[in-house]
Amino acid sequence: MATVSLDCRSRTDQDGLAAVRLRVEHQGTQKFINTGVKVKPGKWRKGKVTRGHREADRINSRLREVESAAQDALTKLRASAVPITVERLKARVQDELDGDEAPAEQPDFISWSLERVQKVYDNQGTRRNHRSSLKKFERFLGEQYSRADIGFRELNASLLEEMMAWESTELGNANSTVHKTMRTLRRMCNLAIRDGHMQQSEYPFQHITLSRSRTQKQPLTDGEVEALEERRKAMDQGLVSYPRRDTTAAHALRSWLVQMYLLGMRWGDVCSLEWDNLRDGRVQYQMLKTGTAKSVKLVPKARAIIEVYADRQGEKRFVFPFLDYRTEDLSTDEGIRQATQRVNASVNQKLRKIAERVGITSTLTTHIARHTAANRMASAGWELRKISAALGHQSVSTTEQYLRSLKDDELDEDHADLF
Structure with missing residues (x-):
């Protein structure tokens, strides 16, 4: 008391x-x-x-x-x-x-942070990621507190620890995802101190240690990719019970292969791929994550998969049917982004089941298509700069992380020959 x-x-x-x-x-x-x-x-x-x-x-x-x-x-x-x-x-x-005078009105932490993100970051994707973390924090506050209740003084270590526990247990987020949310809140606290809204003595992260465990994303081997391709062909011919030709699982398998064949195209960009993006034998689009224009050759294997959906052209906006019945505002990039993110969980669930059917033991997700494409490029002798450009990375260091497993394999081979 x-x-x-x-x-x-x-x-x-x-x-x-x-x-x-x-x-x-x-x-x-x-x-x-x-x-x-x-x-x-x-x-x-x-x-x-x-x-x-x-x-x-x-x-x-x-x-x-x-x-x-x-x-x-x-x-x-x-x-x-x-x-x-x-x-x-x-x-x-x-x-x-x-004194008798009321202290000057202070903005609440979330409102200030959302506005500050717009000013401090030029990159659209970075802004969006920070906004997402702040919205998650607001969701955590929920009915117990309002946004206005949490000023800079109210943001303490106890509240942040509750947030981390909630994100882990209630949302089931992995440690890396929790860490990402906390990094945003920590960044905002540092900016608040710099801007004079928070005292250094009030900095809540001096009592919190963030532990980050990187999840190693394992790209598929050539044999595993071939197994998926064979499954896709059998599916299209109606020779397998799972997945069936016109189910979400079937669309998931086809879109995954298209992702890989189009140089590791991001899931959101494949999910929202429009017929208007297919021009002159190329896929020309604007990446949802960065807003950067991208042009990729429509190679035969990707074209063959897309032709399965030829009867949709002229009637439907999108190549794949994932967004046909979504309720988000698909006239805006933000609406499309939200829709593709929500569809992604269901697609990953289907991909895991397909992986089990063909004997793939590693976790299969839409993102693994990018890692698999990156390793294919590296194995073919592509320079790091070219791989980075193909994946649409803004930093070569990100591309290096994608190729971590390939480097380990090369070391293993050299190690075997050493002794």
Whole structure:
């Protein structure tokens, strides 16, 4: 339970006087605020100066004002939806004691951060990723708090730890995903300190250690890709029970192969591929993630798969039917982005089942198509710069991460020949 009370220190200065402090306490933790009053310990009893002190009336009157202001701050904090912490209580009491004027209106953390993201990042994809993390944080706050309840002082280590636990248990997010969300919040806190909205002493991440475990994405071998291609052919001929020709699983398998054949095209771009993007034997489109224009040759294997959907041309906007019945606003990039992200989970589920049917033991997802394409390029002797350009990476270091498993395989081969 949170309490505020007056306290006289036992330790005295060289004049034999002890400081009278306001004690702020919650759940066994104490903080103190100096009242500016000093008295001899013998003149202090039961929260006030004894009558034997010559200025007892004046000092006690001042201390009652301090105690009253502190109780007002505690009452206001209890009435709000913000969880009480000893740090937050001390800050509210200090604000109450600093003067009659209300402190300047401070923006809430989420609103400020969403606006700040637009100013500090030029890259569209980076902006979107940060906004997504902030929206997730707002979703966590949910009914318990409103966006306006969480200012810069309210963002503490306890709240962030609750957020991480919620994201892990309620959403089932992997450690790397939780880490990504926390990196956004940490970045916003650092900017808030730089902009003067948060004090360094209030920085919540000084009490939080973020552990990041990278998930090694295993590209498919040539044999595994061939197994998927054979499954696709058998499916199109109606020779297998799973997947059937016109099911989501069938579309998932075909789109995965198209992703790989088109130099690791991103899932969102394949899912939202339009007939208008197919021109002069090429696939010409604007990447959803970065907004960058891209042009890729429509190689025969990809063309053969797309021709399966030829009866849709002229009637449907998209090559694949994933977005046919989506309710998002598909007239905007943001609406398309949201729709493709929501479809992705279902497609990955189908891909895992297909992988089991053909004997692929590694995890098969839409993103693995990019890793598989990258390894194919590297194995064929492509320079790192070309692979990076083909994948649409803005940093060569990202491409190097894609090729990590290939480097390990090469080391294994050299190691075997070494001894």
